Structure formats: C-alpha cells, structure tokens
Amino acid sequence: MNKDIVYLNGEYLPADRAQISVFDRGFLFADSVYEVIPYYQGVGFRLQQHLDRLAYSLRAIRIETEYDWAAILDELVSRNGGGNLSVYLQISRGSAGYRTHAYDDRMQPTVFACCSPIRDIYADGPEQVQGFKVIVTADLRWHRCDIKSTGLLPNILVLQQAREAGADEALLVRDGLLSEGTSCNLFLVRQGVIYTPKRSSEILGGTTRELILELAAENGIPYQEVDLRPDELAGADEVWISSSTRGVVPVLEIDGCPVADGARGPLWQRMFTLFTRFQHRLMTGESS
Known part of the structure; x- marks a missing residue:
C-alpha cells in the first residue's frame, strides 16, 4: 500500500x-493553522x-470553511x-495570485493533509517508555499560542537549542512563569497533587492535556491549574510532558x-495505566 497519498x-x-501556488499565504506568511491527529x-x-x-x-484567524x-x-x-x-x-x-499582506475574505483556503507512521505509544508497558531530558529557557513565541498556527520558527530554534544541550525538549518561561514545551504541555507533581499551567492565550490547550485532567478527575487524583514558576521544578516529586x-x-x-530520584514516578505510572485503558476501550469499542 502506498504510504505517500496526500489530500x-x-x-x-x-x-x-x-502542488500549491508560490503565492499561497501559508507559504509566504504562515497565514495558516494545523492539527496533528494520531x-x-x-x-x-x-x-x-x-x-x-x-x-x-480557524475562527481566531478568520478563515471560513465547510468541510467534513x-x-x-x-x-x-x-x-x-x-x-x-x-x-x-x-x-x-x-x-x-501575488504577494500582499492584505487579504480578501473571498479567497479560497488551501487544504492539505498527509500521514506518517507512528508507534502505538500505549502498546508497551510503562517500563518501555523513555523518560525525557529537558532544558528551561525563554519563551520566544508570540502571545496567541492558543491558536495552533504554523508560525513555528521560535519552537524550532528552541528545540534545536535543547538538542544541542543533549536534551529532548525545552520548557518555556515567559514573564517569570512556566508555560509549556515546544510541542507539549507541562505537569508537575507534589505530594500526590498534579499541577499544570492554567489555560490562557500563552499556551496551547492540548487535547492530551485535557484528557489527563479528565482521567485525574474520574479517578480521584487531585489537580490544580495554577501559575508555576521555574524554581518549583526543583522541588517537584515528578514532572511530565504530554502531546x-x-x-x-x-x-x-x-x-x-x-x-527527584531520577526515576519514573508512581503517579506517572498510574496515569500511564489509565491512558492505556482509555485507548484500549476506544480502539476496541468496549464500554469498560
């Protein structure tokens, strides 16, 4: 089967x-939005x-579409x-048809989609999940991170900074507060409570982030959406990222x-198990 069919x-x-036009505004200005769906x-x-x-x-950047x-x-x-x-x-x-900053509401959007293989992240046990090394650095992005825009140059540069430091990801700081990673949300655990930066225009409301909070609520795990400072990372029992x-x-x-002790924490292992069960029910159609 051809793995390179696109829409x-x-x-x-x-x-x-x-092929797209060289004057497409996504190409010229990153005037576009996107989703990545497993x-x-x-x-x-x-x-x-x-x-x-x-x-x-789409509403935030005023693109109107009607697609299934x-x-x-x-x-x-x-x-x-x-x-x-x-x-x-x-x-x-x-x-x-030409380069201009101004746009016309009558323009026809360009819609593109493609696929790439991924591993079933829930097929293995928690011992198979590789923990991450991260750095903490300045958040260079614009102030509408709640819009999933293709303007990702700051994310790219910071991720490269992390890799050059021997890390897998970067946690971002703006105005003295932690926001998220370059392509992930952040969680911190202290004394059995999950803490995560509260929703704002400074972070992207991740679908996996929301699922983690749903699973926590359903299973009696306390959580709080709060402002988090970088110095709180040092006293955390566990730190997670999600995407x-x-x-x-x-x-x-x-x-x-x-x-903490540099090992996978017990609350993360519990959340991983809850994730595994949730996905199994989804893929098999089971109700419990």
Whole structure:
C-alpha cells in the first residue's frame, strides 16, 4: 500500500504530484493553522477534540470553511493503509495570485493533509517508555499560542537549542512563569497533587492535556491549574510532558539535574495505566 497519498483541495493523490501556488499565504506568511491527529488501528484518537480546536483556530484567524474533516481524514488514513498513523492537517488562507499582506475574505483556503507512521505509544508497558531530558529557557513565541498556527520558527530554534544541550525538549518561561514545551504541555507533581499551567492565550490547550485532567478527575487524583514558576521544578516529586503523538511522558532530568530520584514516578505510572485503558476501550469499542 502506498504510504505517500496526500489530500490537497479535494483530491487524494501521490505526494510528489501535490502542488500549491508560490503565492499561497501559508507559504509566504504562515497565514495558516494545523492539527496533528494520531490514528491507532485506523481510529482517530480524540478526533472530535482535535477538530473542535481546529475550528477555534480557524475562527481566531478568520478563515471560513465547510468541510467534513472526519470523512476526509478517515479516507486519507484508509488510502494510506490504516493502522497507526499521525495525520497532519493544514488550512491556509489561500493565494491572491501575488504577494500582499492584505487579504480578501473571498479567497479560497488551501487544504492539505498527509500521514506518517507512528508507534502505538500505549502498546508497551510503562517500563518501555523513555523518560525525557529537558532544558528551561525563554519563551520566544508570540502571545496567541492558543491558536495552533504554523508560525513555528521560535519552537524550532528552541528545540534545536535543547538538542544541542543533549536534551529532548525545552520548557518555556515567559514573564517569570512556566508555560509549556515546544510541542507539549507541562505537569508537575507534589505530594500526590498534579499541577499544570492554567489555560490562557500563552499556551496551547492540548487535547492530551485535557484528557489527563479528565482521567485525574474520574479517578480521584487531585489537580490544580495554577501559575508555576521555574524554581518549583526543583522541588517537584515528578514532572511530565504530554502531546497527542507522545502521550504522557516522564521528565527525568532538567538542566542536567535529576527530577527527584531520577526515576519514573508512581503517579506517572498510574496515569500511564489509565491512558492505556482509555485507548484500549476506544480502539476496541468496549464500554469498560
């Protein structure tokens, strides 16, 4: 099965045949938004939540569309063989036929989607999950991080900074407060309580973040959405990050220093188990 079928403006075609205008505003100005949606066994994981966030981003930048996104993406996944795939969906404002900052509401959006293979992050036990090393650094992004924009140059530069320091991710600080990672949300655990930065325009409301809080509430695990300072990381019992394609991952080292005893914490292991059960029910259609 061809793994390189993409969707572009109503067509499913080989990736090497997909073309957009050089004047497309997504290409020129990052005037576009996107979602990354994991499909496990051909089923979209938290699909509606991703599509709700996409609708929010589109409204925020004033792009109007009428598409059956679920049908489009399900068909794309099927044409790429199903199984475990990450689906990238991007909508730009389209092309005016020339370069201009001003835009016309009558422009036709450019819609693009593609797939890439991913591992089933819940298939293995918690002992198989690799903990992350992270650094803490300044948040260089714009102030509308709640919009999932393709303008990701600050994220790219900070992630490269982390990698050059021998780390996997970076935790970002703005105005003295922790916000999130370059492509993940942040959790801190103290004395059995989960703490996470509260929702604002400074962070992206992650679908996996929301699921973690739902699972915590359903299972009697206390949590708080609060302002977090960088110095609170040193006193944490556990630190986690989360994203759609990585799930919930333990952070074992920050700026070269171990988190607590440097091992995967017990509350993370419990949350990982809850995640595993949730995904199993979703993929098998079981109700419990």
